[in-house]
Amino acid sequence: MRFAYYPGCTATSTSVEYDESVRETSRHLGIELEEIPEWTCCGATSGHIMNRELSIALPSRNLALANRMSLAIVSPCPACSTRHKVAQYELARDPELKARIEEDIGINFEIPPKPRHILEVLYRDVGIDAIKKRVRKPLKGLKVVAYYGCFLVRPPEIAGFDDPENPTIMDEVMRALGAEVIDWSHKIDCCGGGLSIVAPDIVKTLAGKLVGAASKVEADAIVTACGICQANLDMRQARTTSSRPLPIFYFSELSALAFGTLQLKRWLAKHLVDPSGVLQKLDLL
Amino acid sequence: MGAMVGEEKIRLEDREFSRKVSAKVRNLSRCYQCSMCSDGCPVAYAMDYYPNQIIHLVRLGLKEKVLRSTAIWICASCETCASRCPNDIEIVHMMDVLRSDSLAGGFKGPARNISRFHKIFIEQVRKKGRIDEGSLLLNYELKTGDFLSVEKLREEGGLGLEMFRKGKLKFPSRKRYADRSVKEIFKKVLSRG
Numbered sequence: 001m002r003f004a005y006y007p008g009c010t011a012t013s014t015s016v017e018y019d020e021s022v023r024e025t026s027r028h029l030g031i032e033l034e035e036i037p038e039w040t041c042c043g044a045t046s047g048h049i050m051n052r053e054l055s056i057a058l059p060s061r062n063l064a065l066a067n068r069m070s071l072a073i074v075s076p077c078p079a080c081s082t083r084h085k086v087a088q089y090e091l092a093r094d095p096e097l098k099a100r101i102e103e104d105i106g107i108n109f110e111i112p113p114k115p116r117h118i119l120e121v122l123y124r125d126v127g128i129d130a131i132k133k134r135v136r137k138p139l140k141g142l143k144v145v146a147y148y149g150c151f152l153v154r155p156p157e158i159a160g161f162d163d164p165e166n167p168t169i170m171d172e173v174m175r176a177l178g179a180e181v182i183d184w185s186h187k188i189d190c191c192g193g194g195l196s197i198v199a200p201d202i203v204k205t206l207a208g209k210l211v212g213a214a215s216k217v218e219a220d221a222i223v224t225a226c227g228i229c230q231a232n233l234d235m236r237q238a239r240t241t242s243s244r245p246l247p248i249f250y251f252s253e254l255s256a257l258a259f260g261t262l263q264l265k266r267w268l269a270k271h272l273v274d275p276s277g278v279l280q281k282l283d284l285l
Numbered sequence: 286m287g288a289m290v291g292e293e294k295i296r297l298e299d300r301e302f303s304r305k306v307s308a309k310v311r312n313l314s315r316c317y318q319c320s321m322c323s324d325g326c327p328v329a330y331a332m333d334y335y336p337n338q339i340i341h342l343v344r345l346g347l348k349e350k351v352l353r354s355t356a357i358w359i360c361a362s363c364e365t366c367a368s369r370c371p372n373d374i375e376i377v378h379m380m381d382v383l384r385s386d387s388l389a390g391g392f393k394g395p396a397r398n399i400s401r402f403h404k405i406f407i408e409q410v411r412k413k414g415r416i417d418e419g420s421l422l423l424n425y426e427l428k429t430g431d432f433l434s435v436e437k438l439r440e441e442g443g444l445g446l447e448m449f450r451k452g453k454l455k456f457p458s459r460k461r462y463a464d465r466s467v468k469e470i471f472k473k474v475l476s477r478g
Contacts, residue, residue: 009415009416013453013455014454015453043407046410048362049385050385051474053477054475057473100477104470104473106469150364153368154365156368190327190363195361199359200440202359206328235448270452
């Protein structure tokens with residue numbers, strides 16, 4: 001199975017290890033990711049704040065480029081995939097808007113298939129049984145909580161991902177890898193997203209709540225599927241001597257580990273809270 | 286805190302503001318102030334007005350209060366409110382409408398560092414086609430002077446250095462992507478006003 005791959009801007013800087021581990025996980029599962037040449041930023045939150053039609057035109061350019069490749073778009077970033085899903089949704093229901101946007105981007109194109117987040121590909125296109133079959137090193141004894149955040153599940157009519165209040169897709173993927181997945185209270189609570197630079201105190205408060213909730217259920221780590229969530233939780237959790245630092249994994253680092261990657265140490269070296277202790281204790285590193 | 290209207294007189298021309306926003310936001314007039322939006326909002330604690338109060342202010346036509354509020358900028362667009370609203374009000378879209386009205390009208394509230402961040406972000410997309418987090422951060426700090434406090438320098442500076450050391454932040458690059466087509470998109474969309 002092949003997809004047009006849209007890494008998103010964080011993949012080129014803050015979350016290089018996410019991008020690399022998604023590519024490696026995909027290789028193990030027979031998912032071919034072909035990067036969209038000359039992809040450009042989806043506009044993110046700033047895009048829809050500044051101008052609605054700009055926030056549709058920017059991802060539409062990428063949708064049109066993916067159409068040229070005759071492939072559906074997949075992205076590891078929930079925010080990017082939502083911006084592309086919104087564009088696809090709005091273009092499909094408003095032909096006049098579509099005509100304007102085609103003029104803006106200078107490309108006429110058919111309504112593309114619905115863009116996906118990489119977890120949707122793992123769960124729906126690959127499937128839990130196929131994932132289980134690939135596991136060489138089960139994540140036995142690793143207690144994790146799955147953190148979905150905002151855009152995997154919201155807006156629900158656009159995301160079409162899972163139960164918007166209690167999603168379980170990532171839980172099931174982690175369980176398939178052999179991890180012990182703990183249910184918890186903060187699966188879909190916001191980490192503060194793009195407020196990290198402009199209002200770090202807010203992000204510290206929210207990250208503190210999330211890490212606190214995960215610690216309360218005695219998780220060894222939080223698992224995320226978003227570059228911004230990982231960065232916020234990893235960077236902005238309290239780092240005092242009294243609190244126990246909680247490692248924040250990308251789901252794809254753990255799937256690649258379970259599939260037998262040799263790259264893990266390099267990825268983990270990029271984390272601010274060092275996750276190697278947790279893995280060494282369980283003989284996983 | 287709170288939407289105390291008190292003795293304030295609502296000017297007739299401000300009803301126009303209320304009508305305009307309502308026309309752009311589906312179901313806004315259905316709000317019955319249940320405050321489900323504010324109860325689930327992760328950042329309501331940091332806002333001057335809660336989201337349900339912003340809706341109420343809009344409906345009353347209290348334009349200045351709304352467009353100068355910190356609430357519209359602190360909103361993280363997480364969509365928790367809209368996904369739970371019993372009346373299907375597009376609350377984040379309302380925030381977008383208010384944010385662009387606030388920018389267009391030159392309303393400078395206490396949260397203007399946030400609106401400037403969005404301007405810097407989108408300008409970088411226009412110029413470079415992609416966001417390069419290193420230069421986004423640098424640009425923001427230089428343009429707002431937000432880093433100019435001992436406490437912030439110590440805390441954020443240390444974090445920045447650590448991220449740089451880990452390769453999470455890179456030197457700002459001059460590289461541009463799909464330069465002409467992105468600039469063209471901006472030109473065409475923004476010319477529609």
